[in-house]
Each structure stands twice: as C-alpha cells, then as structure tokens.
Amino acid sequence: MNNKELITELKENRIPDKEDLKQLLTSLTKEDEEFLYETARKVREDIYGKDVYVRGLIEFTNYCRNDCTYCGIRASNKNALRYRLTREEIMECAALGHELGFRTFVMQGGEDMHFTDEYMCEIISGIKEAFPDSAVTLSVGERDRETYQRYFDAGADRFLLRHETVTPEHYSFLHNGKMSIETRLRCLNDLKSIGFQVGCGMMIGSPGQTVDNLVSDLIFISEFRPHMVGMGPFIPHNETPFKNEPAGSLEDTLHLLSIVRLMLPEVLLPATTALGTLVPTGRELGILAGANVVMPNLSPVSVRKKYMLYDGKISTGEEAAECLEALSKRIDSTGYKIAMVRGDHSSLKK
Ligand code: SAH
Secondary structure, eight states: OOHHHHHHHHHTTOOOOHHHHHHHHHOOOHHHHHHHHHHHHHHHHHHHTTEEEEOEEEEEEOOOSOOOTTOTTOTTOTTSOOOBOOHHHHHHHHHHHHHHTOOEEEEEEOOOTTSOHHHHHHHHHHHHHHOTTSEEEEEOOOOOHHHHHHHHHTTOOEEEOOOOOSSHHHHHHHTTTOOOHHHHHHHHHHHHHHTOEEEEEEEETOTTOOHHHHHHHHHHHHHHOOSEEEEEEOOOOTTSTTTTSOOOOHHHHHHHHHHHHHHSTTOBOBOOHHHHHHSTTHHHHHHHTTOOEEOOBOSOHHHHTTOOSSTTOOOSSTTBGGGHHHHHHHHHTTTOEEEOSOOOOGGGOO
8 A cells, every 4th residue: 555545544544554654654755744744634623623722831840750861850860950849839830821821731740759649639729729710731750540549639630641662672771771661551541540631652763762663652552542642852961871862853753743643533732842842843843744732831930941851942932831922923824723722632522
C-alpha cells in the first residue's frame, strides 16, 4: 500500500500494523506529508471545529527525587536553582489565570515529597473551590494508587504522565537505570481506572530512540487510548549526560502528531513548548498538523528560568500567559481560534 492509502486507512480507523507505521515514519514524501497534515486537520475539525484549547501551566516546584537522564531538573543536577511555590503563590497564579480567562490549570512539577498528600489535596481543593468552573490537571509523576485516589477525590480532573518510551531497555536507558516501565504503566492504568482524563506520550528523537521504539509507542497509544497525548522533540540540557545529543526533528514530531490524531480522533493533543522552542513557529505548525491544545506559562516570572527542563526553553515571550493576545494572533494566523473554555475530551461532553 502506498502512503496516501495508508493515511486514508488510518483515518478510517483500521487498526494500524507495525510495518505500516514503520513505513509512514520513514518514507513520507513532501506530497504525502501535506496529505497527512490535511487529513489530520479534517479529523480534528470534525470533532473540535476550529477551537484551540488553552491550559495555564503552573510549574510549582523543580525539586525532584528522580534522575531522568534527559531532564534539566534531575536530582543530580547540582547547578539547578531549586524553588517551590507556596500554596498562596499557586492560588495567586490560578487567580491571575482565571482573570485572564483560563479554565484549566495544569500543576506541573518534579517529584517533590515536600508536597505531602494532604498539602497537595488542600491546594487542589482550594483551586476547585475558588474556581468551580475550571479543571485541574496534575503532572507530578509517579505515586501509589492511594495517593492518586486522594488527588482525584480532592477534585483533580486530569493527569499527565508521559510514558516516555514503552520499550523496557530504552526506558531504563532514559531513566538512569533507576526507573521501570512497569511502574510507569501501573501508574497510567491506576490513573485511568480511578477516573482521571489521562495523558501519556513521549519525546521525539530522545537519545537511543529507534523507529521501532516509536512504532511500539504508537501501538501502545492505540491500545491504551489515553484522553491526551503529550509529544514534543527531545532537546538537550547542558547539565545532563545527554548534553551532546542532537535534538529531535521538527518533521518527525509533526508526523507523529498527525498520526496520533488519526489513530485517536478525539484526543487532546498539545502543540508543546518544546516544539515552540525547537523552531519559532513550532506551535503553529503543530496546530496545522492536528494539535488542538496550547499550554501558556502561568508560573511567576521570577521562577520561570529555573524550570529549565532543556536548554533554551521559551518562557518570557509570547508563550507567557500575560501575552495571551500575542499568542492568540499567532493561532489566528493558522486559521484556528483560541477557545477560553475547560476543553474536556469530546467523549465527556453532554
Ligand atoms: N515530573 C513530571 C513532570 C515534569 S517533566 C513528570 O515526570 O511527569 C514533563 C515532561 O517534560 C516529561 O514527561 C518529558 O517528556 C519532558 N522533558 C523533560 N526533559 C526534556 C528534554 N530535555 N527535552 C524535551 N522534553 C523534556
């Protein structure tokens, strides 16, 4: 089958097979590429129209107990300037965001045990009580099921936990030999069965990643059926063992965004900050490849440079929440439009 036929089949919900996916990831011509993006846009428009959902990102701590080899805030980076926001500061971020029109707040951070279950739950329920019209998304890494359940009972709606790579040896390589894919998958399954809208995903072009790894990730995504998929290019950080590794490619990232859109038509798919860091128009290109979410930064300006997951991470330009108007113009330029709503997965709409 040629690539256009494969793309059409994917759109018609045929279960993808490994060889087909491998072909798509390695042999797209410019013309195939255009067809892929166009087909992905059609599918997203059937479900979400021209709306682009926005999420206010609150990076509330960069303390982390883990040592992910790729990540700038890994525990063994002694040069990272560590900070954590107080509950009051987090509430101020949310209040500012709500005022600006945000209706989803994403609390993202390292795995920082200073935030006990009790403290986290106070913060979550505090946001939900102050802003009952808004969703709270957590992106705080691995916990036991009981803790996830407590977060959910406190009112958290969604949870982002990228699986990073479903291939065990690659997973171990990316996590300094200290973490396991089994635990990650246990977390994802717990989150889903508890009732969260769940996001998984992976970096594109991470060190050691092969096309076969990516194919396995796609198969995993098609089987797990997450509500959200976070994918952005790997970008090296100069204080990590991967400092000399090349960044992931723009084209590969865009292809994967489109393929995931076709495999899961209803998925909430962000055009990530990493994509916007790799190239200045990255997020617009992501939208044009089928993404339907952007996540501007709501963290206090004073801490933004400290949440450096990778070199050059954009944080003070138009991606910042105060510059919503500028971001909105950028999105307009793609023919899509920012929608200041909660933006749940379409299966949850009445
Ligand atoms: N600690 C939480 C959330 C923070 S990291 C967690 O692990 O889920 C959020 C995401 O940033 C990670 O899942 C990873 O995919 C991405 N990331 C980290 N370092 C990166 C890098 N060097 N380049 C690109 N993305 C990176």
